[in-house]
Amino acid sequence: MNSRPLRILLVVAAGAWVALGASCKPKGDAAPEKSQITIGGTLPLTGSEARVGGFFKEGYDLAMDELQKRGGLKVAGKTIPVTLNVLDDTSTAQTAVSLADRLVTSDKVDFFLGTYGTSLVEPQSRIAEQNQIPYITGGGAATAIWSKGYKWIFGTLAPVELLGKTLMVWIDEQQKAGKLPNAAKIALVWENTSHGKDFKKGVSDFVAKSNGAFTIVVDESFELNGKDFSALLGKVKDAGADIFLADAHLPDYITMHRQYVGAGLCHKVVSYGARGSEKAAIDALGKENTDYVLSGVWWNAQLALKTPLAKAFVEAFKAKFGGREPEWYQALAYETARTLFVAIEKAGTLDKEAVRAELAKLKIESLLPGGTLELPEATGHQAQNVFIVQQNLPDKGSPIVYPKDIATAEGIAPNPHCK
Numbered sequence: 001m002n003s004r005p006l007r008i009l010l011v012v013a014a015g016a017w018v019a020l021g022a023s024c025k026p027k028g029d030a031a032p033e034k035s036q037i038t039i040g041g042t043l044p045l046t047g048s049e050a051r052v053g054g055f056f057k058e059g060y061d062l063a064m065d066e067l068q069k070r071g072g073l074k075v076a077g078k079t080i081p082v083t084l085n086v087l088d089d090t091s092t093a094q095t096a097v098s099l100a101d102r103l104v105t106s107d108k109v110d111f112f113l114g115t116y117g118t119s120l121v122e123p124q125s126r127i128a129e130q131n132q133i134p135y136i137t138g139g140g141a142a143t144a145i146w147s148k149g150y151k152w153i154f155g156t157l158a159p160v161e162l163l164g165k166t167l168m169v170w171i172d173e174q175q176k177a178g179k180l181p182n183a184a185k186i187a188l189v190w191e192n193t194s195h196g197k198d199f200k201k202g203v204s205d206f207v208a209k210s211n212g213a214f215t216i217v218v219d220e221s222f223e224l225n226g227k228d229f230s231a232l233l234g235k236v237k238d239a240g241a242d243i244f245l246a247d248a249h250l251p252d253y254i255t256m257h258r259q260y261v262g263a264g265l266c267h268k269v270v271s272y273g274a275r276g277s278e279k280a281a282i283d284a285l286g287k288e289n290t291d292y293v294l295s296g297v298w299w300n301a302q303l304a305l306k307t308p309l310a311k312a313f314v315e316a317f318k319a320k321f322g323g324r325e326p327e328w329y330q331a332l333a334y335e336t337a338r339t340l341f342v343a344i345e346k347a348g349t350l351d352k353e354a355v356r357a358e359l360a361k362l363k364i365e366s367l368l369p370g371g372t373l374e375l376p377e378a379t380g381h382q383a384q385n386v387f388i389v390q391q392n393l394p395d396k397g398s399p400i401v402y403p404k405d406i407a408t409a410e411g412i413a414p415n416p417h418c419k
Helices: 052-066 093-106 118-131 159-176 195-207 231-239 249-261 279-285 301-305 308-320 328-347 352-361
Strands: 004-007 037-043 073-075 078-080 081-088 111-113 136-137 153-155 184-191 212-220 243-249 270-273 293-297 363-365 372-374 388-391 400-402
Touching: 037 052, 037 093, 052 081, 052 308, 052 328, 073 136, 073 328, 081 093, 093 111, 093 118, 111 328, 118 153, 118 195, 136 328, 159 212, 159 231, 159 243, 159 293, 159 388, 159 400, 184 195, 184 231, 195 243, 195 363, 212 231, 231 249, 231 400, 243 249, 249 279, 301 308, 308 328, 328 352
Parallel strands: 037 081, 037 111, 111 136, 136 153, 184 212, 184 243, 243 270, 270 293
Antiparallel strands: 004 081, 073 078, 293 388, 363 372, 388 400
C-alpha cells in the first residue's frame, strides 16, 4: 500500500488570490493559536478509483497554488502558512478509515478534506465526527452520509437523488414534445451502494408521480467493479424498454457500456447517471459508441461562458495543466478546498468549533451551478446546487442541454443510432 503523504508547504510572500479569492475580514484581535495550519485528507490515488482520485488531487493542487500566492490563510490579522497532507487510501474503505484516524488522532491535523466516493466517505466521516474536527468533502453525495445528523461533516456535492430526478425532468420534456413514446418503459439499473439507491429513488419517485407516462420494467442492482454484466443486460434486452438509465461509477460505466454495445442494445435515451462525457470513457469506448449518451453532472466547464468565477477557474486550470479542460471532479475538489479556506478566514481563529459554526452558516459566491454555495444544517450540511444535464453530440462535444437558461445546445431524442 502506498500511503506516503503528498505534502505542499506554503511559506511565501503574500499576494493576490486570483479572481476566486475570498474577501474575508478576520474577526477579533487575538493572536492565532498556531504558527502553521495543517490540513489532512485522503484520496484514492491507487485502486479502482485512482483516475478520479488523481483528478481530485489536481483540484486541491490548484486551490493550494492560489493560496500560495497569498502566503497562506489570514487569521486574526496574521498570514499563516498551510500544509496539506494527502494520503493514498487505495480506494478501500478500511484504509480510508485507518488513515483518517491516523491523521486526526496521531498527526493532529487541524481540519480535514474528505476522500472521493460514497463507499469511502461514509465510513471515514465517522472518524471526523467522533473527534469533532471539521470535515468537508466534494466526493460523497449519498443520503447515507448526510442523514445521520452529524455536526462536523460538510459536503459540496448535491444529492444523488436530485440527479435522478433532474434526468427525468429532461426526459419528461422530450416526451411532452412528442419525441418519446407515451407510457415509456424504463430499464433502471443501479450500483448496490447508497449512491445507487439514491439514484433509484430519484427516478422511481418521479415515475410514481407521472400518472402512467413512465413505467419501470427493469429494476436491478449490480455490484461495484463488475467484470461481466451480460446477465443484467440480458434482462434489459428482454424487457423491451424505451429508456435505459444506469447509475455507475466510471470503471463500471466503461465496462457495462462496452458490453451494452457488444450486445447490440440501443435505447431512445441512454444515461449512466453522472458518467458519460469523460474523456477516459470516450477514448476507451470510441466516440461513435458514446454519442447521444446523457449525463447529469455537478459542474461543467461550459459554465465559464456564464459566470466570472467559473471562467477564472477554467483559465487557471488550463494554465497549470497544459491547456487541458477541467471536469466536474477537479472543480468540486477545488471548490471544496476553497470553501474550507474561506470558512477559516471568516472564523478569524483556528478554533475547530468556530470554523465548524462558520461552515454551517456560510453563504458564498461559487463557481458551482446557481452561483452560490450553502451548507446548512437543514440539509444535513449538504449543498443543494442544481444539476447540469449534458449530452454527447457528434462534432459538438458534450454541451449543456438543461437547465435551459444555461444550455449551450439543444438536446436530441430519440437516439438517432436506434433503428
